[in-house]
Amino acid sequence: MRKVSIGKQDYESLIKSGCFYVDKTYFIKEWWESQDDVTLITRPRRFGKTLNMSMLECFFSNKYAGRSDLFEGLSIWNDEKYRQLQGTYPVIFISFASVKETKLENAKYRICSLVSEIYEANRYLLKGDLLSDNEKEQFVNVKANMNSIGVVDAIKLLAGYMERYYGKKVIILIDEYDTPLQEAYVGGYWNDMVGFIRSFFNSTFKTNPYLDRAIMTGITRVSKESIFSDLNNLNVITTTNDEYNTSFGFTENEVFAALDEAGLSEKKDDVKLWYDGFTFGKHKDIYNPWSITNYLDKKEFKTYWADTSSNSLVGKLIQRGSPKIKKAMEKLLNGEYITVGIDEQIVFDQLDNDEDAIWSLLLASGYLKVDSMDICVSTGEQKYELSLTNLEVRVMFQKLIKGWFGRTNGASDEFVDALLNGDIKAMNYYMNKIALATFSYFDVGNRPSEYIEPERFYHGFVLGLMVGQREDYAIKSNRESGFGRYDIIMLPCNIENKRLPAIVIEFKVHDSDEEKSLADTVAVAHKQIEEKRYDEEILALGIEKERIRHYGFAFEGKKVLIG
Incomplete structure (x- = not known):
């Protein structure tokens, strides 16, 4: 087995070391023959985007002229036309991967630093009479601490100098173009960053007469209206397009x-x-x-x-999301699919209000996969069936959800143990401890007019506590059984294991107009379990009546009573 190198994203280094490499050089030919002026390809993180961009630089850049050793034995080298093309273009390659700042000023400084490094690498342009005195002054003024207005045109100007020097238009490569935008959303300076990036891209790609062609990579397709409104020469390739479908991954x-x-x-x-x-x-x-x-x-x-990521943005969106989003996540964790609309043009500042935008982001980021897509003939609306991508993603989400309860100092695990052992006193103690520690961390409605939403919140909250029990239990919720729809049923995966009880849980938010106390609310929950005959599904599986436990959960703000 060839040596496996972890994290090596420099193509030249990887090839020279003889490490494990999967040949993706056919991507060079596919992209070049597309003849697109500007191409944007979105793929999830860690899918070889940076390595492929480094490969493009090594292939096209005149810095690597005559470097047949980097491509011999690979698919691209079988084509004589491309052997002649290697190392014949001036190339500008910039990666925004490091632009992960919490403030706008720091993000702009970081971008200015990256551009100034490219200028430093091309200081040979200052020699001789290629540039006028004014151009030379402008060149040396490209520094990390320069005015952010100056950096907007810096790549276009450099491309002009390089075209003059080499007599050939320039190829521009920008990797992880959307990293500054994602960080701007998290950091709260989205609108300001959008304006800056829009101007930068417009100058670099739209009004640049020195550009031969360009390619950008990122995780998401940020809305055209946000940053690409002036680019009519842009071909966008997302995860749902067939172009380049095996070039990454x-x-x-x-x-x-x-x-x-x-x-x-x-x-x-x-x-x-x-x-x-x-x-x-x-x-x-x-x-x-x-x-x-x-x-x-x-x-x-x-x-x-x-x-490889903190998954902080994903966690934030799900944690603060509506009960509908939490219910959808429950279905996904149960191995089921959800049916939603997808808009691949993601607008980050809509993520807090548009549920479909959240699923679009999760799809683009690789957490979800498309099982099927259907188009409504009358409206043209596209509906996608989405599910969790694989076991790795499912385990990640289980860890993420369990981590939300980490501040309870083990109370969540103690609660689950008490639930399975039928210890009502311990269940009440630990659930109230959890409620005090974490309910303010989530969105909880407390007004009487919010009767339904809090009930769904508590439902989703308790489901989160059950994440670790999926090896022993099939956890179902909001399904029909008997004459109604139960809240949660926990069915033993191994029905023959007599040690595992079947559990029915009904949630009720205390209604002071109807019930004097939380104990009355618990009684209402038990009455509903009996009257609606929620045991029917369990009994049909052959589980004995005495193995079925009923729990009523009564909530009032942060107060909980279980009976």
Whole structure:
């Protein structure tokens, strides 16, 4: 097995080291022959975007002229036309991966620093009479601390100088174009950053007569109206497009060949369960390269890809989301799919108000996959069936949700133990402890007019506590049984295991107009379980009546009573 290098994103270094590499050089030909002026390709993080951009630089840049050693034996080198093309263009390559600042001023400074580094690398342009005195002064004034207005035109100006020097228009590569925008949303300076990036891209791509062609990569397709409103020469390739559908990520054949090479052929089914599931266009069975290379190196099944990010934005959106979003997440964690509308043009400042925008972001980020898509003939509306991508993502979400209850100092685990053991006193103690510690951390309605929403909130909250029980229990909620729809039923996965009870839970928010106390509310919950005959589904499975436990949860703000 070739040595597996973890995290190496520089193409030249990877090839020279002889480390494990999956040939993606056909991407060069596919992109070049598209003849598109500006191409934007979105893929989830850690999917080889930076490595492919580095590969493009090594192939086209005249800095690498004559470097046949970087491509011999790879698919692109079989074509004589492309052998002649290698190393013949001036190339500007910039990555925004490091622009992760909490303040606008710092983000702009970081971008200015990146541009100034590119200028430093091209100081040979100052020699001789190529540039006028004014141009030379402008050149040396491109610094990290320059005015942000000056950096807007800096890439276009540099492209002009390079075209004059080489007699050939320039290729521009921008990697992780959307990182500053995502950080701006999290940091609360979205609108200001959008205006700055829009001007930068307009100058670099739209009004740049020195540009031959360009390519950008990122995770999301940020709305055209936000930053690309002036670019009518832009071809956008998202995860639902067929173009370049195998250029990023590993295909199943590539993964299985690597497992054979590593002597891990017997692990193919497990690797597929953990890391398969990404879909680009019509091509299914795409694997994320980060997890595969880590597995080849460490030979352990872990959440490698999911753990490369704090997942803070995803957690924030779900945690603060409506009960509908929490219910959808419950379905996804149960291995089911959700049907939603998707708008691939993501507007970050709409994420707090537009639920479809949240699912669009999760799809673009790789947490969800498209199972199918249907178009309504009368309206043209597209509806997508989405599910969690694979086991790695499911485990990540389970960790994420469990982490929300970490501040309870173990009370959540104690509560679940009490629930399974039928210890009502302990259940009440630990649930109230959890409520005091965490309910202010979530969105809880307290007004009488919000009767339904709090009930759904508490429902979702308790479901979150049950995440760790999915190995022993099938957890269902809001399903029909008997003459109504129960809130939660926990069914033992192994029905023959007599130690595991079946559990029915009904939630009620205290209604002071109808009930004198929380105890009365608990009684209402039990009455509903009996009258609606929620046990029917459980009894039909052959579980004895005496193994079924009923719990009524009564809530009033942060106060809880379980009976």
